[in-house]
Structure formats: structure tokens, C-alpha cells
Amino acid sequence: MLICTHCGRKYPAEFLRCPICNEPLQLPYFEGKIKKGNKVWKRFADFYPFTLLLKNSLGEGDTPLLYLPKLSQQLKINIYAKNETQNPTWSFKDRGTFVAMQYVLNISRRVGTVSTGNMGASVAAYAAHLGVKSYILVSKEIPEEKLAPIGIYGSEILRVMGDYGELYYKSIEVGKEKGIYFINSDNPFRVEGYKSIAYELAEKIDGDYVIIPTSSGGLFRGIHKGYVELKRSDLIEDIPELICAQAAGCSPIYNAFSQGKERIERVEHPNTIAHAIRNPYPPSGDAVLRILKEGNHCEIAEDHEILEAQKELAKDGLFVQPASAVSLAVVKKLVAQEKIEKGSKVILVLTGAGLKYIPPIRINIRDCSINDLSRCFE
Ligand SMILES: Cc1ncc(COP(=O)(O)O)c(C=O)c1O
Ligand SMILES: [Zn+2]
Structure with a gap:
């Protein structure tokens, strides 16, 4: 049974x-209790209405939570990364x-998804693993290098001309007609899968x-649903403040939140380096706004701040894509505005890997001759 949010x-x-x-x-x-097990799906089995068969798993979840000492010292807060x-x-x-x-x-x-x-890549991989045919609908703007990591799994990729926000609704409609179940964003x-991030966080950190x-x-x-379930089950005392981080070049939720509106409005010309979070008309935008009103917050970061944050995370050994680095960029702003108090425990959800999109990354290389190799070291 499903319930309207x-x-x-x-x-x-x-x-x-x-x-x-x-x-x-x-x-x-x-609601439930935590069980023993080395997989989050086993430990939190009470919180799922059907059995999660581990034979279908590719080993997702139970990701590391890392303390980032350099950034913590610099910002005078305690920063953790959920990797x-x-x-x-x-x-x-x-x-x-x-x-x-x-x-x-x-x-x-048959399964499908609309993806940036x-x-x-995720749906294509699991469909291949489970012997299900998959259809991946991408927008015409998708950078070429993002296609191979989808195509490798043997999925059918359809490059669709037209509005990306609208494609979400259209795919569901056509999916019904054709017997393809669309597991969109x-x-x-x-x-229900994403809520496991809250479970794993709560196991390790308050x-x-x-x-x-x-x-x-x-x-x-x-993540919000996961925390609410933990609270209702008396497994945590308080739900942390959830911060919605968006790119300034495409921030429909932030725009509505900062203007006190009940509903999001479509962003007409989305433009940001953080492609993975560039949805001009997010289908759960209004639902997020309702959660934000319960005492949560939303902030944006410009592309140059996002790229700077990406480099700073790399200094702590973490290579994430711009859409993930927006989390640190937003924290820096909130610390500067004193919205996040000194000494707070702040968790960045580092959503996706940097290798997925490398063109914006600038590196320095020095050329050297083997004969003069010793001179190349300062
Ligand atoms: C790397 C990355 N971070 C964050 C998000 C945002 O997730 P959601 O669309 O569920 O808000 C996405 C979505 O595609 C993503 O790919
Ligand atoms: Zn309704």
C-alpha cells in the first residue's frame, strides 16, 4: 500500500x-528493532514490508563514514563523510x-529509468545482474563520457529530445502502456532504499x-523517512537537521523555500556544472518543501564554490563529482553565516564518484626527460 505524501x-x-x-x-x-547482521538490509529487515533477498544484491550499502580532520580543523566543526x-x-x-x-x-x-x-548506470547494472531488460532514457545534453558506464551493462539507451523534467512524467505514462516499470528518481x-543511509548513520553517529x-x-x-522511522521506534532521541543542498544554477527547491512558497516553480534555464542535480522541475520538490518546513534548511552554492569544494575534498583523499561536492560548498556558507555552530557534528552525504565526470578537473603536469630526472625534483 502507498500513501500520498x-x-x-x-x-x-x-x-x-x-x-x-x-x-x-x-x-x-x-517501526521495528535492529537485528544482528553484517548487512544493513538484514539489520533493518523489520523496516521493510518484503524480504530483501541478498542474492539480488551487488554489495550496495554499508558504506564508510569517515572523519575529515583537515576540513574539520579549518571550519571548526566536526565533519564526517558518508562515502x-x-x-x-x-x-x-x-x-x-x-x-x-x-x-x-x-x-x-522490463524496467526503465530516466537518468542524468x-x-x-545503476539500473542497467542491477537489470543485467537479474536478467531483466532495461531501458535508460537520457537527455540530449548528456555528456558523451557518461554513456559508456551505462551502455557497458547491455542496457538499451534512448537519447530523448525534449524537456528533461517532463520526461519523468512521460516515461511513467508510456511505461504503463508498454509494460515497463519505471523506477525513476x-x-x-x-x-525505501535510500532510507538505509539514515539507519547506517544513526548506528554510528548522533x-x-x-x-x-x-x-x-x-x-x-x-533519509528523512529513515530518521522518522528510527525516532518512532525509539531508536534515536532526535532527528538531525537535514540540509537540502542545491546548485545555484538550478535551485527550484531553494527558490521556493527562501520565498516561503508552498510549491516549487520550474527553473527555465538550468545551468550548472553539477549535472547530476540539474533537474529544473523536481518531482518531489513540493514534498521536500513540506519536510523543510519542519525545521530543516536549504542552501545553494555557485559552480566555482562547488569546484573549489571538490578540490578540498580531494585533499582529504576523496574524489567526488560536483553534484556531491555541493554538500561541502554549502557547509562552508552555513558556517560563515553562523547557521552551523562551532563544534557541530556535520555529515556530508558524498553521493557519487568523481571519475564519472572528469572534464572540469584541471591538473598540473611537468614534463621531464629521463636523463635529467634528478633535476625534476625540487
Ligand atoms: C551524484 C548525485 N547526487 C545527488 C543526487 C540527487 O538525488 P535526488 O534526485 O534523489 O534528489 C543525484 C541524482 O541524480 C546524483 O546523481
Ligand atoms: Zn494526494
């Missing part, structure tokens, strides 16, 4: 959005794909702030 009406599992208010649906809040780049296709999307695929296997042998890169079962790079809003909703 806005009006609370109930629908069967095959629905994807509320037909009355067109808002996203979600599974009910689950989601260590998932099987190098982004957090794998958690959602794993859980959603358990549902797909019961209803269809990460989700396409904020699919209810995908969100954080003050969790910074979440946000595009469609699926990840933000998932």
Missing part, C-alpha cells in the same frame, strides 16, 4: 503518484535500485546536521 490518500502498490494532487506516494512508516561513492556503480542510487528491483521482479521483466547518468521503492545534495528530492525524502 500530501493528502494521505491510499493507493495500491502499482501507483506512482497521487491521481488527485499529483504528489509523490510513499510506503507507510515502519556513497563506494557503492557498486559508484553512487547512492544502488541502494534504491536494489530495493526497487525486488518489487520489479514480482511484476515485470548515475541512476542509468523518487519512485516509492527507490526511496549527528547535528546531514547535508544532502538534492535534485528530484528522492534521496532527501528517503
